Amino acid sequence: MASRSLLRRIAQQHSPVAACTRVFSTARPLRQEAASDLVPPSTSEVKKPIWRSLAESAGPVTPYNLSIGRLLAAGLHLGHSTALWEPATLPFIFGTRQGISIINLEHTLVYLRRACNVAREVAYRGGSILFVGTRPGFQDLTIDAARRCEGYHVSSKWIPGTLTNAQQVLGRHAPPDPENPGRIPKTFKPDLIVLLNPLENRIAISEAQLNMIPVIAITDTDYDPRLVTYPIPANDDSIRGVELIAKVISTAANDGVLRRKQLLDKRSRQH
Template sequence: MAPYISAKRKGIHITNLTRSAHFLSEACDLVFDTASRGKQFLIVEWAAIRARCHYVNKKWLGGMLTNWSTTETRLHKFRDLRMEQKTGRLNRLPKRDAAMLKRQLSRLQTYLGGIKYMTGIPNIVIIIDQHEEYTALRECITLGIPTICLTDTNCDPDLADISIPTNDDAISSIRLILNKLVFAICEGRSSYIRNP
């Protein structure tokens, strides 16, 4: 991370904003091009809702992408349970069975709610905290999925395809970067809709 740090004051590293802006521009271009071809993204929840993308907002389940067949089976189970709940079939079951299925539905909603409509492996994954989401990054590397990571000074920028050096503890900087990426996704999608 040394090339991306401009100074150190009172034990706090300050990232080089010129480099951050360069990599953010590069990431926006990649995201725009990918969205303009109608590809899928995996991102953080509040940004994903605006960009109509898939998201993971709780713990990344190991094997979510590398073991896609199992994840797909769990997604089918999740959709079936949601349909049973909407139609009222769960209420007609004995209390014990209904309670067990409702608990299972709640757990599936917690971990798979953001990817419930995902039909295949995403084309780009945007990771906010590379240090915390190392499992997700390793899965993307294994599958060859391009990744855009917001990297702090305790991260390895070489692991991601595009690393945007930033302070991942500062919510305002994360929000700014995600807003730029979401805008690029929305613009790319609108150009895809106009020119399929």
């Protein structure tokens, strides 16, 4: 009996199962520490909304970094209700969603770049540009756009006869000549008009047509783009979108002004 109990004790001390469990128990904490070292806890910040990341990805908007993402972030793709749809805007419409026309921003980008080229060339040739934005909320951005390119602005109400009867209309508001107070002040017409809300300024468009003045205008899905010279199919109700368009066009015009000044300085140095 003593020999049998002794054999059982020896077998329990040298059992392979017991040895295996001891090795497995000592290896588990080492693997957990290695995994914790390879995958540190995440400390990244919450991601920004998609429209904000699109608007801030490339810095301030200019005529040279325009993209569909920036136009989309400004809400320029949202048109009016299909009940107000103008059939002439069909080539610019991507589709409809929940009764609202969706503007194809690929066309918006092309027409906006063309408008920038026109404004730049007019300013480069010494022409004057008039910005018109009479809708509430457009006054400040209209004035800023005109100042950016040394242009002119109408930010309150378009007075009928401003172009067709300029001497009578503008003569009442122009300061008198100190040398000859009785003389009628000189007036001149703009070479280009940038119209931010054409729906409320049909008279301005008619006067521009009578005087052969080209017009750049934001045309929404409820306005006929054939009534202006250079339409820009976009949402004209978004203040952020209208500000983007006005800023881009005025920046392009400012580039033309700077190029003209450099050219004149170069010619003056040569002579």
